[in-house]
Amino acid sequence: MKACDFDIIANTGDQLGEIPTWDEREQALYWIDLLTPRMHRYSMRDGAITSWTTPELLSAFAMREGGGFLVATRSHLAHYDPTDGSFELLVEPEAGNDSNFLNDGRCDRQGRFWIGSGNLDMSQPTGLLHRYDPDGSLTQMESGITLSNSIMWSPDSTLMYFCDSMRREFYVYDFDADTGTIANRRQFATTERHGIPDGSIVDADGFLWNAEFDLSTERTTGFVVRYDPDGNVDRLIELPTCRPTALTFGGANLDTLFVVTSRYRMTDADFEHQPLAGAVFALDVGVRGLVEPRFAG
Numbered sequence: 001m002k003a004c005d006f007d008i009i010a011n012t013g014d015q016l017g018e019i020p021t022w023d024e025r026e027q028a029l030y031w032i033d034l035l036t037p038r039m040h041r042y043s044m045r046d047g048a049i050t051s052w053t054t055p056e057l058l059s060a061f062a063m064r065e066g067g068g069f070l071v072a073t074r075s076h077l078a079h080y081d082p083t084d085g086s087f088e089l090l091v092e093p094e095a096g097n098d099s100n101f102l103n104d105g106r107c108d109r110q111g112r113f114w115i116g117s118g119n120l121d122m123s124q125p126t127g128l129l130h131r132y133d134p135d136g137s138l139t140q141m142e143s144g145i146t147l148s149n150s151i152m153w154s155p156d157s158t159l160m161y162f163c164d165s166m167r168r169e170f171y172v173y174d175f176d177a178d179t180g181t182i183a184n185r186r187q188f189a190t191t192e193r194h195g196i197p198d199g200s201i202v203d204a205d206g207f208l209w210n211a212e213f214d215l216s217t218e219r220t221t222g223f224v225v226r227y228d229p230d231g232n233v234d235r236l237i238e239l240p241t242c243r244p245t246a247l248t249f250g251g252a253n254l255d256t257l258f259v260v261t262s263r264y265r266m267t268d269a270d271f272e273h274q275p276l277a278g279a280v281f282a283l284d285v286g287v288r289g290l291v292e293p294r295f296a297g
Helices: 268-273
Strands: 006-010 017-023 028-033 038-043 049-053 058-063 069-073 077-081 086-091 100-107 113-119 127-132 138-145 148-153 159-164 169-176 181-190 196-202 208-213 222-227 233-239 244-250 256-261 280-283
Touching: 006 038, 017 058, 017 100, 017 196, 017 256, 028 058, 028 244, 069 100, 100 127, 100 148, 113 138, 113 148, 127 148, 138 181, 148 196, 148 208, 159 196, 208 256, 222 244, 222 256
Parallel strands: 017 244, 058 100, 196 244
Antiparallel strands: 006 280, 017 028, 028 038, 038 049, 058 069, 069 077, 077 086, 100 113, 113 127, 127 138, 148 159, 159 169, 169 181, 196 208, 208 222, 208 244, 222 233, 244 256, 256 280
């Protein structure tokens, strides 16, 4: 286990902070709170934090090439621009399916948005994985998922990673960047630590970083885990809260690791021992990340 210094860039008290996304054009970090209708922005230029109340609870989002965001609510995809409040519903990927909710998404480098779903009580493998193309077409890519998370790609876009959190398993697929198809799914890694694997990011060296979310509050610390390209644990970093949720690289040189966290279902006593739960951490881990892709539609 490696100790790591950190800064707190925002103590927004998020119930379930998620989807940290670095905008290299604005030099700003965006993220959402899944359990309250809020989107946040941290400007690295002046340290300012801006928060917006979103029209609905959001579960994922991606920056759009033309401005604003492609967002996922619990059931729909939509266009959203927090600067003017505009919100346009686009498609309901799982219309008529009351067993699932949308959870976690990311764009590939060709500008397609991938969004997964999870079972409402997180006990049955009813979840799906979809690909939403810039032309508005929607394709189901995978099924049999309990809770979708950690959609991301290798630096050369030949591999796609994916996680079923409740099974504590990461998978890797062969990825065809031209066609947006996946094949040859196999296990990448598993974890038997206290926390379940939540959001992830791949760095410039092709290593996968994951935030482990501990469902119990018996521990007052949690972990960020770095896996090598073969799925072996390369590094463990301990944080002073048991519920880190997701992470991304940002900063002028893409060498700051931002980690968002959660105070989900914490009691006052829990929070007394973990006062930084729900805050956003910035860590210097000696590694660079990659530019976050944007939705091309």
